[in-house]
Amino acid sequence: EVHVVESGGGLVQAGESLRLSCAISGFTFDGVAVAWFRQAPGKEREFVAACDWSGGTTDYEDSTKGRFTIFKDNAKNTGYLQMNSLKPEDTAIYYCGVRKGDYTDYQYGGRYDHWGQGTQVTVSS
Secondary structure, eight states: OOEEEEEOOEEEETTOOEEEEEEEESSOSTTEEEEEEEEOTTSOOEEEEEEOTTSOOEEEOGGGTTTEEEEEEGGGTEEEEEEOSOOGGGOEEEEEEEEESOOTTTTOGGGOOEEOOOEEEEEEO
């Protein structure tokens, strides 16, 4: 059985940083694409960032480019989202999605097979 567990969320002030982690068990992490999505109150879940199985290809939602970095450590079966210069509008529950196979349509949540329970990120002004 596959398990995905996010951690690292919290309450920070604007301008500060957080690193989210996505620990995966139940299958080999090497061939896995990882993505982060977020959902703010009253809004739909939106794409934040994704990386392919090697970690060599990454993509970001426009508002996070230059501030967020997605990467994965295959040896630790863990994906990460480093978030710098956080803004109040980044406040949301952040979810990690994973899937095996190709990287097409990386920005669509429906393409990911497994999800974690989410971790809350709150940024105060």
